[in-house]
Amino acid sequence: MEFAKRMDRVTGSAIREIFSLLAKPGLISFAGGNPSPDSFPNADLARIASDILAKNGSHVLQYGGTPGIGRLKETVVGIAAKRGIKATPDEVIITSGSTQGIGLASKVLLNPGDSVLTESPTFIGAIQTFLIYEAELAGLKTDEFGVDPADLEEKIIKRRPKFVYLIPTFQNPTGRTASVERRKLAARICAKHGVPILEDDPYCDLRYSGEAVLPIKSFDESNGVIYLMSFSKIISPGLRVGAAVADAQIIRKFNIAKQGEDLHTPNLSQEIVEAYVHSGKLEAHIAEIRKSYAQKRDAMLKKLEEFPEGVAYTRPDGGLFIWAELPEGCDAQKIFAECVEKGVAFVPGTHFFPDGGHKNTMRLNFSMPSVDQIGKGMDILKEVIKKNI
Amino acid sequence: MEFAKRMDRVTGSAIREIFSLLAKPGLISFAGGNPSPDSFPNADLARIASDILAKNGSHVLQYGGTPGIGRLKETVVGIAAKRGIKATPDEVIITSGSTQGIGLASKVLLNPGDSVLTESPTFIGAIQTFLIYEAELAGLKTDEFGVDPADLEEKIIKRRPKFVYLIPTFQNPTGRTASVERRKLAARICAKHGVPILEDDPYCDLRYSGEAVLPIKSFDESNGVIYLMSFSKIISPGLRVGAAVADAQIIRKFNIAKQGEDLHTPNLSQEIVEAYVHSGKLEAHIAEIRKSYAQKRDAMLKKLEEFPEGVAYTRPDGGLFIWAELPEGCDAQKIFAECVEKGVAFVPGTHFFPDGGHKNTMRLNFSMPSVDQIGKGMDILKEVIKKNI
Numbered sequence: 001m002e003f004a005k006r007m008d009r010v011t012g013s014a015i016r017e018i019f020s021l022l023a024k025p026g027l028i029s030f031a032g033g034n035p036s037p038d039s040f041p042n043a044d045l046a047r048i049a050s051d052i053l054a055k056n057g058s059h060v061l062q063y064g065g066t067p068g069i070g071r072l073k074e075t076v077v078g079i080a081a082k083r084g085i086k087a088t089p090d091e092v093i094i095t096s097g098s099t100q101g102i103g104l105a106s107k108v109l110l111n112p113g114d115s116v117l118t119e120s121p122t123f124i125g126a127i128q129t130f131l132i133y134e135a136e137l138a139g140l141k142t143d144e145f146g147v148d149p150a151d152l153e154e155k156i157i158k159r160r161p162k163f164v165y166l167i168p169t170f171q172n173p174t175g176r177t178a179s180v181e182r183r184k185l186a187a188r189i190c191a192k193h194g195v196p197i198l199e200d201d202p203y204c205d206l207r208y209s210g211e212a213v214l215p216i217k218s219f220d221e222s223n224g225v226i227y228l229m230s231f232s233k234i235i236s237p238g239l240r241v242g243a244a245v246a247d248a249q250i251i252r253k254f255n256i257a258k259q260g261e262d263l264h265t266p267n268l269s270q271e272i273v274e275a276y277v278h279s280g281k282l283e284a285h286i287a288e289i290r291k292s293y294a295q296k297r298d299a300m301l302k303k304l305e306e307f308p309e310g311v312a313y314t315r316p317d318g319g320l321f322i323w324a325e326l327p328e329g330c331d332a333q334k335i336f337a338e339c340v341e342k343g344v345a346f347v348p349g350t351h352f353f354p355d356g357g358h359k360n361t362m363r364l365n366f367s368m369p370s371v372d373q374i375g376k377g378m379d380i381l382k383e384v385i386k387k388n389i
Numbered sequence: 390m391e392f393a394k395r396m397d398r399v400t401g402s403a404i405r406e407i408f409s410l411l412a413k414p415g416l417i418s419f420a421g422g423n424p425s426p427d428s429f430p431n432a433d434l435a436r437i438a439s440d441i442l443a444k445n446g447s448h449v450l451q452y453g454g455t456p457g458i459g460r461l462k463e464t465v466v467g468i469a470a471k472r473g474i475k476a477t478p479d480e481v482i483i484t485s486g487s488t489q490g491i492g493l494a495s496k497v498l499l500n501p502g503d504s505v506l507t508e509s510p511t512f513i514g515a516i517q518t519f520l521i522y523e524a525e526l527a528g529l530k531t532d533e534f535g536v537d538p539a540d541l542e543e544k545i546i547k548r549r550p551k552f553v554y555l556i557p558t559f560q561n562p563t564g565r566t567a568s569v570e571r572r573k574l575a576a577r578i579c580a581k582h583g584v585p586i587l588e589d590d591p592y593c594d595l596r597y598s599g600e601a602v603l604p605i606k607s608f609d610e611s612n613g614v615i616y617l618m619s620f621s622k623i624i625s626p627g628l629r630v631g632a633a634v635a636d637a638q639i640i641r642k643f644n645i646a647k648q649g650e651d652l653h654t655p656n657l658s659q660e661i662v663e664a665y666v667h668s669g670k671l672e673a674h675i676a677e678i679r680k681s682y683a684q685k686r687d688a689m690l691k692k693l694e695e696f697p698e699g700v701a702y703t704r705p706d707g708g709l710f711i712w713a714e715l716p717e718g719c720d721a722q723k724i725f726a727e728c729v730e731k732g733v734a735f736v737p738g739t740h741f742f743p744d745g746g747h748k749n750t751m752r753l754n755f756s757m758p759s760v761d762q763i764g765k766g767m768d769i770l771k772e773v774i775k776k777n778i
Contacts, residue, residue, distance in 0.1 A: 001585065003642055004500050010645055034452050042446025049657070050439035057431025061625035063423050096485070096651035103649040107521075111393050129649035132496075196390065224390075236450035238656040253392055256399055260492040260518035261650045262485030266658050267627040268438070 006112075009131045015124060015351060021340050028377035030364040031345040033172065033320055036296075037368075039289050040236050041276065048275045052268065060271055064264040066255045068094025068243070072274040076229070076243040083204070084218030085227060090248045093255060096265045098202050098242040100258070101228035102126050105163065105198050105244075106133040108253040114162040117155055119147055121323075121352030121361070123172045123200065126165055135162070137354035144314075146178025149185040156193045163196040163226075168216055170203040170319025173352045173363035177317055183216045191222035202230035202242070203319040205286050208294035210317035223247045231273045233320075234286050239269040296366040296374060297322070303378035308389050313364075320367040323349070326360040330388055333359065338384045344377040395501075398520045403740060404513060410729050417766035419753040420734040422561065422709055425685075426757075428678050429625050430670065437664045441657065449660055453653040455644045457483025457632070461663040465618070465632040472593070473607030474616060479637045482644060485654045487591045487631040489647070490617035491515050494552065494587050494633075495522040497642040503551040506544055508536055510712075510741030510750070512561045512589065515554055524551070526743035533703075535567025538574040545582045552585040552615075557605055559592040559708025562741045562752035566706055572605045580611035591619035591631070592708040594675050597683035599706035612636045620662045622709075623675050628658040685755040685763055686711070692767035697778050709756040712738070715749040719777055722748065727773045733766040 022029050052060055067073065073089040080087045095101045102125070110116070112134035118126065120139025130137055138159055141148040146168060155161070166186065168178035178186070190197050199216045217225040223246075230242035244254060258264070276282060300322055304313050310327040326332065332348040339345060349361025366374060411418050441449055456462065462478040469476050484490045491514070499505070501523035507515065509528025519526055527544055530537040535557060544550070555575065557567035567575070579586050588605045606614040612635075619631035633643060647653070665671060689711055693702050699716040715721065721737040728734060738750025755763060 001498075001636070001638060003497055006500075007497055007642055007645065032452075037447040037451055040446055040450040042442055042450065045446065045450065046439045046442035049442055050435045053431055053435035053438055057429055057435065058426040061429040061431065061434065061627045062426055063421075063621075063626045096655075099648075099652045100650055106649070108392055108396055111395075125648065125652075128645075132646065132649055232452075237452045238450045240651055240653070240655045247390070249390060253396055256396065256517075257521065259488075259514065260495070260521055261489055262629055262654075263488045263514075264629070265651075266485075266629045266655050268657065268661075269655050272657075 006132050006134050010128050018345070018347060022345055024340065026343060027340070028344045028369055028373045030366070030369065030377060031347050032365055032368050034368045035233055035237060036292060039292065041281065041285055044279065044281060045236070045272055045276065048272055048279070049268065052271045052275065056271070060267045064267045066258050066264050068092070068265060069267065069270045069274065072270050075274055075277055076245065079229065080227070080245050084214040085245060087245045088248070091245055091251055093244050093251050093258065094265050094270055095242045095244055095258070096240040096262055097232055097237070098200055098228040098230040099125060100261070101226070101242060101244040102129050102198065102200065103261070104254045104257045105226055106130055106135070107257045108250070109162050109196070110135050115159040117152070117159065117161045117164045118354055119166060119171060120354060121173050121349060121358070122165065122354065123167060124351050126200070127354055130165070139354045144176055146176070146182035147186060149182065149189060152186060153189045156189065156195055161195055163198050164190055165198045165200065166216065167200045169201055169213065170206060170316055172203070172319070173321050173347070173349065174323040175314045175316025175319050175321045177213060180213055183213065184219045187216050187219040187225065191220060191224055194224070197225045198228070199225050200228045202228070202233055205234050206290060206293060206320070207318035208290055208297055217245070226250060234282070234289065235273055235276055239272060241265060241269050241273045293367050296369070296371055299371045299374045300364060300366045300378060303375065303382070307382050308386050310389065311385065320365055322364045322366060324362050324364060326362070326385065327389060328360055330360045332362045335384050335388050338388070339381055342380045342384065344380045346381070395521050395523050399517050407734070407736060411734055413729065415732060416729070417733045417758055417762045419755070419758065419766060420736050421754055421757050423757045424622055424626060425681060428681065430665065430674055433668065433670060434625070434661055434665060437661055437668070438657065441660045441664065445660070449656045453656045455647050455653050457481070457654060458656065458659045458663065461659050464663055464666055465634065468618065469616070469634050473603040474634060476634045477637070480634055480640055482633050482640050482647065483654050483659055484617070484631045484633055484647070485629040485651055486621055486626065487589055487617040487619040488514060489650070490615070490631060490633040491518050491587065491589065492650070493643045493646045494615055495519055495524070496646045497639070498551050498585070499524050504548040506541070506548065506550045506553045507743055508555060508560060509743060510562050510738060510747070511554065511743065512556060513740050515589070516743055519554070528743045533565055535565070535571035536575060538571065538578060541575060542578045545578065545584055550584055552587050553579055554587045554589065555605065556589045558590055558602065559595060559705055561592070561708070562710050562736070562738065563712040564703045564705025564708050564710045566602060569602055572602065573608045576605050576608040576614065580609060580613055583613070586614045587617070588614050589617045591617070591622055594623050595679060595682060595709070596707035597679055597686060606634070615639060623671070623678065624662055624665055628661060630654060630658050630662045682709070682756050685758070685760055688760045688763045689753060689755045689767060692764065692771070696771050697775050699778065700774065709754055711753045711755060713751050713753060715751070715774065716778060717749055719749045721751045724773050724777050727777070728770055731769045731773065733769045735770070
């Protein structure tokens with residue numbers, strides 16, 4: 001069987017191998033990006049789902065429209081407004097997770113060989129998707145304040161990218177949040193050169209410290225930002241509901257592209273999210289998640305203080321991840337193998353770099369394990385690192 | 390904004406225009422392909438959904454695996470076996486409707502310019518998807534027994550297609566079912582030339598008369614058939630659950646391609662389908678749907694007998710559609726406009742032909758309207774056709 005050329009550069013094998021190791025019984029995992037299994041409003045959603053199907057089953061179980069349910073689109077408009085983004089419902093499409101938004105943007109914008117700029121490191125799923133659409137990736141210089149504006153403009157001029165992919169808030173994998181100034185600069189530079197920004201913002205409600213920062217899209221006057229949001233981290237990832245907010249012309253193309261994928265996001269998933277957002281319980285639920293994840297973050301950071309000198313790490317104000325950098329020459333892949341042997345896992349950082357390298361880095365997830373597991377797992381990690389430093 | 394080249398040939402505007410007209414209050418629609426709104430097991434699914442979320446919410450609401458839930462994959466293996474298809478779970482992927490299967494096959498197989506052969510006419514959604522992947526389409530000579538084997542082999546030799554897309558059972562839009570002999574021949578000819586068949590089989594449980602015919606995949610000894618099935622027509626299209634059954638190597642590529650779309654089909658949708666299939670109620674439910682749709686089909690066929698001479702139509706043994714052909718020179722688009730004015734809609738047949746033309750044809754759906762609406766709508770259609778013949 002001869003597959004399409006677009007499949008050549010994506011094997012998914014390295015990461016698949018890592019995740020297949022996670023099936024080991026009793027393994028403490030800092031590897032995933034999953035919400036805590038005790039963070040879902042099971043009972044409320046059970047009641048909501050039953051109500052929806054009993055009262056409105058004939059409609060909910062029927063085919064739906066590709067753009068999504070009108071009321072949920074209005075809800076998204078409202079959420080966007082609270083984040084400083086002005087949008088109308090025809091500038092919104094409901095997606096099956098923000099992951100689908102990355103795929104749709106790639107599908108409607110990328111020709112083979114087109115350039116895409118990303119933070120470096122960046123979300124591994126996005127890298128895979130850009131590669132499927134045969135993009136040429138280049139990483140932007142990124143520090144604790146976000147992408148370097150001079151480097152951004154230089155690379156835009158040099159590479160004429162089709163778009164720039166950014167996760168400015170509680171970034172995956174670093175946990176870093178770009179400053180307001182950097183956001184404004186990114187918006188201005190991209191607008192000046194007519195380059196769209198694909199702004200991925202799935203974590204923004206998960207803030208545990210510091211002040212909220214508005215999305216890049218809120219600073220964009222050219223309507224050139226495609227903004228992706230998600231209900232995965234505050235309600236449930238298993239329901240697969242997110243949204244894209246962008247210029248109506250782009251959303252129309254997203255609609256056409258989505259018709260040939262899942263046709264529409266399941267109505268029941270959409271209705272559950274819509275009902276829960278308006279149940280009056282979401283705010284308290286988010287507050288609860290924040291409290292729990294803040295404790296977990298703090299537990300992990302506290303353990304990191306005991307790590308040997310030369311281990312640097314981020315101190316995120318929110319999200320799901322801490323990023324650690326070992327001294328040059330340390331091999332996180334080797335440390336990973338030893339750690340799995342001893343009962344703890346993470347993701348070696350090299351996989352998050354569009355250009356590879358950075359073998360001394362690692363991503364640590366703190367949302368999924370319990371505080372107790374974090375304590376035990378970090379002790380193991382510390383000992384293995386000590387041996388390898 | 391400069392969009393990708395793949396978006397050039399798909400505007401979706403003609404069909405979108407048709408469906409926007411359907412919002413007219415009181416309109417009787419033979420245009421859609423929807424199940425009857427009273428055909429869904431609302432109450433059972435309400436109870437099932439509530440049970441699943443209450444008992445297993447922490448798991449169901451979490452991220453799931455891209456291939457789908459293991460138990461549902463086993464269920465698909467069982468359903469396939471009843472249809473004469475031998476498969477293992479690693480030859481199955483759960484898709485978000487069989488629509489996604491068409492998209493995934495296109496994504497993993499088609500390079501721009503590749504040829505795809507289809508029945509002529511064929512499913513409009515598939516045409517759109519193949520065009521997004523920049524395929525060159527060619528229609529196969531198709532009669533009441535299926536695609537013409539000589540034409541199939543000739544076009545395979547001439548065009549070296551990447552795959553052949555077929556809906557052998559209760560075809561959309563014609564309602565026709567290919568004979569066993571033609572199925573065997575299609576399997577044999579494609580295997581001989583090493584060309585995969587994408588077999589789309591969403592309607593196969595909706596048989597109202599005649600004997601069941603096994604899928605093409607059951608006659609294929611080369612494992613070159615990608616078989617798409619769906620729960621949309623027997624449980625609910627709004628849940629978006631289907632499956633693809635194919636060689637494990639192909640399924641692995643489907644998995645990679647699906648990661649960049651919806652990541653996985655929502656767990657709740659999958660679990661609801663899985664539970665309902667094993668609830669002991671599905672068989673009786675399908676029997677009920679069959680009885681209701683058989684009555685609707687018969688009501689529509691009976692009305693067609695009163696239509697003016699020169700109007701030919703199919704007499705399908707199942708599915709959702711009847712295909713009508715008016716005398717040469719009649720313009721179904723013009724008749725459509727007049728019909729909508731008078732309160733009834735259908736889809737002009739030209740849209741279903743990969744090469745266009747055939748302006749004297751129309752697709753009539755009988756599952757969605759009530760028997761009463763079929764009577765009234767067909768009377769209007771008859772009068773408008775009489776005037777235009």
